[in-house]
Amino acid sequence: xxxxxxxxxxxxxxxxxxxxxxxxxxxxxxxxxxxxxxxxxxxxxxxxxxxxxxxxxxxxxxxxxxxxxxxxxxxxxxxxxxxxxxxxxxxxxxxxxxxxxxxxxxxxxxxxxxxxxxxxxxxxxxxxxxxxxxxxxxxxxxxxxxxxxxxxxxxxxxxxxxxxxxxxxxxxxxxxxxxxxxxxxxxxxxxxxxxxxxxxxxxxxxxxxxxxxxxxxxxxxxxxxxxxxxxxxxxxxxxxxxxxxxxxxxxxxxxxxxxxxxxxxxxxxxxxxxxxxxxxxxxxxxxxxxxxxxxxxxxxxxxxxxxxxxxxxxxxxxxx
Amino acid sequence: xxxxxxxxxxxxxxxxxxxxxxxxxxxxxxxxxxxxxxxxxxxxxxxxxxxxxxxxxxxxxxxxxxxxxxxxxxxxxxxxxxxxxxxxxxxxxxxxxxxxxxxxxxxxxxxxxxxxxxxxxxxxxxxxxxxxxxxxxxxxxxxxxxxxxxxxxxxxxxxxxxxxxxxxxxxxxxxxxxxxxxxxxxxxxxxxxxxxxxxxxxxx
Numbered sequence: 001x002x003x004x005x006x007x008x009x010x011x012x013x014x015x016x017x018x019x020x021x022x023x024x025x026x027x028x029x030x031x032x033x034x035x036x037x038x039x040x041x042x043x044x045x046x047x048x049x050x051x052x053x054x055x056x057x058x059x060x061x062x063x064x065x066x067x068x069x070x071x072x073x074x075x076x077x078x079x080x081x082x083x084x085x086x087x088x089x090x091x092x093x094x095x096x097x098x099x100x101x102x103x104x105x106x107x108x109x110x111x112x113x114x115x116x117x118x119x120x121x122x123x124x125x126x127x128x129x130x131x132x133x134x135x136x137x138x139x140x141x142x143x144x145x146x147x148x149x150x151x152x153x154x155x156x157x158x159x160x161x162x163x164x165x166x167x168x169x170x171x172x173x174x175x176x177x178x179x180x181x182x183x184x185x186x187x188x189x190x191x192x193x194x195x196x197x198x199x200x201x202x203x204x205x206x207x208x209x210x211x212x213x214x215x216x217x218x219x220x221x222x223x224x225x226x227x228x229x230x231x232x233x234x235x236x237x238x239x240x241x242x243x244x245x246x247x248x249x250x251x252x253x254x255x256x257x258x259x260x261x262x263x264x265x266x267x268x269x270x271x272x273x274x275x276x277x278x279x280x281x282x283x284x285x286x287x288x289x290x291x292x293x294x295x296x297x298x299x300x301x302x303x304x305x306x307x308x309x310x311x312x313x314x315x316x317x318x319x320x
Numbered sequence: 321x322x323x324x325x326x327x328x329x330x331x332x333x334x335x336x337x338x339x340x341x342x343x344x345x346x347x348x349x350x351x352x353x354x355x356x357x358x359x360x361x362x363x364x365x366x367x368x369x370x371x372x373x374x375x376x377x378x379x380x381x382x383x384x385x386x387x388x389x390x391x392x393x394x395x396x397x398x399x400x401x402x403x404x405x406x407x408x409x410x411x412x413x414x415x416x417x418x419x420x421x422x423x424x425x426x427x428x429x430x431x432x433x434x435x436x437x438x439x440x441x442x443x444x445x446x447x448x449x450x451x452x453x454x455x456x457x458x459x460x461x462x463x464x465x466x467x468x469x470x471x472x473x474x475x476x477x478x479x480x481x482x483x484x485x486x487x488x489x490x491x492x493x494x495x496x497x498x499x500x501x502x503x504x505x506x507x508x509x510x511x512x513x514x515x516x517x518x519x520x521x522x523x524x
Contacts, residue, residue: 113446185344189420190446213343213423215451 006046006098007034012069014093017154021122022088023061026070026099034067039130040106040194040222043070044268046098047086052250052258056083057268059125059196059222060102063132070099073154075122081229081249103266106196106222108133113190115141118178118205120197124154126222127196131163144178146170146197180208196222223271223291227251230287230310237261237320238280252306256320263306263320270308277318279304284313329494335435335456340365341425346373348397349413349438351406351430352380353458355388361427362395374399374416378409378434406434407474410441417445426451431458432523433475440501449498460523464492465502472502478519480508489516492523 013025028034037060047054062071077084091097106126108115115134117127127143134141143163147153149171159167170176184193184205193214195205202221209219229249236243237256246255253275256263266274270290279286279302288298290305297303304311304318338361340346346369350358355377362369375397379389381404389402403409420426426447428438435454443449461475464483471485480489483505490505497504509515 109448111443111446111448185421185423187422189417189422189424191422193422213341213425215448217448217450218422 006100009034009070009097009099011091011093011095011097014091017073018152020152021073021075021154023071023073024087024091026072026097027068029096034070035101036067037064037102037129038104038107039064039133040108040126041102041104041129042106042126042267043072043102044100044265045072045083045087046100047083047090049082049086049090052254054081054083054086054254055100055257055265055268056226059106059129061125061128064129065132065136070102073122073125073128077226080226081251083226103272105267105272106194106220108139108194109192109218109220110139112192112218113140114188114192115139116183116187116191116193117141117143118146118183118193118195118197118201119143120146120201121148121152122154123195123197123201123222124159125196127194128155128159130194131159135162142166142168144168144170144183146178146201147172149173180205181212184209184212184214192218192220194220194222199223223269226269227253227308228289231312233311233313233316235311236315236317238317239320246310251308252304252310256306261320265307268307270305273305275305275307277304277306277320278302279316280319281315281317282311282313283315284311286311286316329496331496331498332494333435333439333454333496333498335454338427338429338453338455340369341453343423343425344372345421345424346427347416347420347424348373348375348427349378349409349429350375350392351378351409351434351438351458352388353431354429354434354455355392355457357429357455357457358392358427359395370395370397373397375401376409376413376416377402378406378430379404381405406430406437410437413438413441414445417442417447420445425453427453427455429455429457431461431475432456433459433461433463436463436501436503437474439498443498443501462492462523463502464490464505465497465500466490466505468507472500473505476503476505477521477523479522480517480519481505489513 008029009026012027015023042057042059044055044057058072074084074087076088119127233246244255244259246252264274266272273292287310289308461477464473464476466483469486473484480491488507491508493504495504
């Protein structure tokens, strides 16, 4: 019941962008074009990591105007559950893999008079695709890009050439920082705001925009919570009649899939709502990590997003 | 004052009650009886509201009593402009929107025809309708698009109504186009043009 059939691809290239980031190129195994997508879309990459399958979402950074291949830039996360480490260590050119078709939870609103893009670090990837798209279709935009240093700022050269004066860069190691108050109080009516980067930066931008009176419908953000590792726990699946053990480096959704159950999902980052699952009973604490459920839904203890959220306690029964 | 009965029709616009927002600046656009909604809004707002706000007021055609206009003038808006009709307010509204900054709250009030027009002008300027505040005051007269000739007829009060452009007799539907800012009018007697249903004045 995952909403899509996987696509067979071949890793056509792996490029080291800097000491932390690698770029992966995928071509269709059957040689055809990959599905069309729009700037801001992501794919879910399937990784056969030992005896379990990992599925992790990554933004597409290549141009939506060229679907002969897909490109994703992945930053190595030494603290994560291992998805990015797997990609960095195991994935080599020529390897066969499976990816999901693209889905876009961070699209441009094309009614905008102006697109104001704010990126921090690896959060630059969806904007690489979006600016490629706008280069062709036209559209007024500017990109503000904060990086740790010139060495760790991915694609500064490509963006500089493509965007010219529309690119504004900020280097942490030179004590440069974005003045969100000034930026967000001087935008013309009809501007849409897009932000992608580390959580504290996203929160700061959203808070500043809301305080400055920006309506929610003009604010867009990409906030994938990567499923974090955590204490192992057990979940009973009432519909399937099985009990699954969720390992330290496994998400609840991955454990459900490992039991052979085809559960729904789309983003695997707690943002899209597709995997929402009803909690029938529990003794313990639901550890919500998503950006989907409302506060009252969390308080009710009746729902969980198994792609990112975990559990701590004696007993958890899910309607799955 | 006429009140709207909201039918269960998804596209039909829903209006609320204007509430002062905590934004740095405000743009208020009012038509006719919307003047009272502006007075109510300012009465609820902090004392410096009008000093940070622009008010465009379309008084309505053939108005001999200037009391609404003078009551609004007395509120002390930083910028206050009047026009005879909602349509006549559009060029100034467009110019104001061009210079507007994000974070300015927009408030729209007046009869349904005027609200349709104001919302459309604002969304054409790139503002999402969900960020606009609206309050209905005055008549329920509708802005209607003829789905056959695409002509817009303002201030439609009857059901059915004639298209002011092609002359077809139209059923005025609750089906609303936000892009065009108008209710959809569909020919009511296409099979037999000699069958002319009686007109009722229902959008008063």
